[in-house]
Amino acid sequence: MDKDRIDGNIELNTDQVIDGNIELNTDQVIDRVIDRNIDQDIDQDIDQLIDRIIDNYHGQASALLQILLDIQSVNNWLPGKALARISEKLEVPLSRIQHIVTFYKAFSLVPKGRHKLHICVGTACHVRGATRILDTVEQATGIKSGETDLDLKFSLETVNCLGCCALGPVMEVDGKVHAKMSPIKTSKVLKTYG
Amino acid sequence: MSEIQFEIDGRQVKAVKGMTILGAARNEDIFIPTLCHHEELEPFGGCRLCIVELEVKGWTKLVVSCVYPVEKNIIVRTRSKKIDRIRKTIIELLMAHAPFAPDLMVLAKEYGADGDRYEKDPSFCIHCGLCVRYCDEVTGKNAVGFVDRGINKEISFIPEIAQKECDDCKKCFPLCPTSYLQAAFVLTKALAFAPSQPVLSEPESFKKKVTGE
Numbered sequence: 001m002d003k004d005r006i007d008g009n010i011e012l013n014t015d016q017v018i019d020g021n022i023e024l025n026t027d028q029v030i031d032r033v034i035d036r037n038i039d040q041d042i043d044q045d046i047d048q049l050i051d052r053i054i055d056n057y058h059g060q061a062s063a064l065l066q067i068l069l070d071i072q073s074v075n076n077w078l079p080g081k082a083l084a085r086i087s088e089k090l091e092v093p094l095s096r097i098q099h100i101v102t103f104y105k106a107f108s109l110v111p112k113g114r115h116k117l118h119i120c121v122g123t124a125c126h127v128r129g130a131t132r133i134l135d136t137v138e139q140a141t142g143i144k145s146g147e148t149d150l151d152l153k154f155s156l157e158t159v160n161c162l163g164c165c166a167l168g169p170v171m172e173v174d175g176k177v178h179a180k181m182s183p184i185k186t187s188k189v190l191k192t193y194g
Numbered sequence: 195m196s197e198i199q200f201e202i203d204g205r206q207v208k209a210v211k212g213m214t215i216l217g218a219a220r221n222e223d224i225f226i227p228t229l230c231h232h233e234e235l236e237p238f239g240g241c242r243l244c245i246v247e248l249e250v251k252g253w254t255k256l257v258v259s260c261v262y263p264v265e266k267n268i269i270v271r272t273r274s275k276k277i278d279r280i281r282k283t284i285i286e287l288l289m290a291h292a293p294f295a296p297d298l299m300v301l302a303k304e305y306g307a308d309g310d311r312y313e314k315d316p317s318f319c320i321h322c323g324l325c326v327r328y329c330d331e332v333t334g335k336n337a338v339g340f341v342d343r344g345i346n347k348e349i350s351f352i353p354e355i356a357q358k359e360c361d362d363c364k365k366c367f368p369l370c371p372t373s374y375l376q377a378a379f380v381l382t383k384a385l386a387f388a389p390s391q392p393v394l395s396e397p398e399s400f401k402k403k404v405t406g407e
């Protein structure tokens with residue numbers, strides 16, 4: 001479960017999006033999109049991706065939110081150029097798209113890391129030492145909550161209760177829950193995502 | 195067209211089905227204060243200042259008159275102790291954001307609102323949405339929109355569109371009750387418009403000095 005769901009905003013079902021609608025292997029796309037540093041290629045890849053996703057919804061403007069979610073889940077973030085393209089293809093004003101993507105926390109307008117770290121700092125986890133876990137993660141990754149490292153490896157986020165307090169302190173990596181964390185365990189887990 | 199009869203402030207008024215209470219009141223020259231209402235725009239119901247008391251079969255309730263459709267035999271009161279108190283608080287809350295907005299100052303006087311009641315948080319925009327809605331509904335240019343939500347909600351120009359459209363339009367400028375819109379535009383222009391020509395031109399005297407001519 002991730003932060004957005006806890007905030008009650010939007011439920012992102014990555015698997016379904018990727019399996020059901022577009023036959024794209026997430027990792028491949030993400031590697032392709034992120035690991036290149038030639039801007040133009042990235043632009044092209046994203047343009048193609050957007051066109052494919054929009055076609056899946058027959059270019060209907062009413063599917064705007066779903067289209068944005070799909071692009072977000074495959075590409076990890078929504079570049080400004082992508083929004084402009086969506087606006088053009090769906091004939092929806094950019095200002096409206098901007099309002100939507102800034103309204104829901106499920107969307108990111110800055111690049112996100114390949115691995116999403118959610119550290120629970122809810123009450124139960126807090127009394128069980130969530131602060132130490134957070135410190136460990138911040139030190140190991142060099143980023144603070146809400147940030148992404150330069151290699152786009154990790155994005156770090158704190159959440160307020162993941163609903164499994166008995167397992168606290170809890171760390172979630174890409175949706176997988178790591179229970180009863182200690183600083184040492186935390187470092188070990190992080191290393192497996194090297 | 196079916197005509198509806200009801201009462202505003204003790205006066206019998208007639209209205210057409212589908213009209214709002216505010217619309218009917220305006221037709222009869224009965225004044226209800228508003229901040230986010232505009233004749234040319236769809237009802238928005240954002241500022242809540244136009245709140246009125248409604249009596250239906252002996253029950254009173256509070257409704258927002260700019261979006262509430264008229265009904266048969268209702269009794270509307272545009273001012274009462276309760277309403278004045280609510281309007282006063284709304285004005286005070288808005289004044290925490292835009293303390294010197296002329297419209298708010300006039301209203302504050304009328305309702306005895308104290309602009310200093312709440313801690314100041316000058317964001318200057320009171321989220322009436324007039325600019326955003328006008329740019330969408332009337333001019334159709336969509337150069338300005340809202341971003342973010344809750345206490346972080348702001349208006350934001352889209353530089354690429356604003357650069358093309360706004361200089362020749364600016365129809366939303368006089369609508370803004372706080373002048374924040376103009377400020378936001380100038381800021382966008384300064385920070386985000388693409389420069390139209392090379393900006394740096396060295397003064398002749400400087401060139402001479404450098405080349406030693």
Ligand code: SF4
Binds near residue numbers: 322374375
């Ligand atoms: S900038 Fe002015 S017109 Fe636009 S929403 Fe804010 S207060 Fe209203």
Ligand code: FES
Binds near residue numbers: 123162168170
């Ligand atoms: S407080 Fe961490 S899971 Fe409930």
Ligand code: FES
Binds near residue numbers: 230231239241260
């Ligand atoms: S005028 Fe009715 S809510 Fe603003």
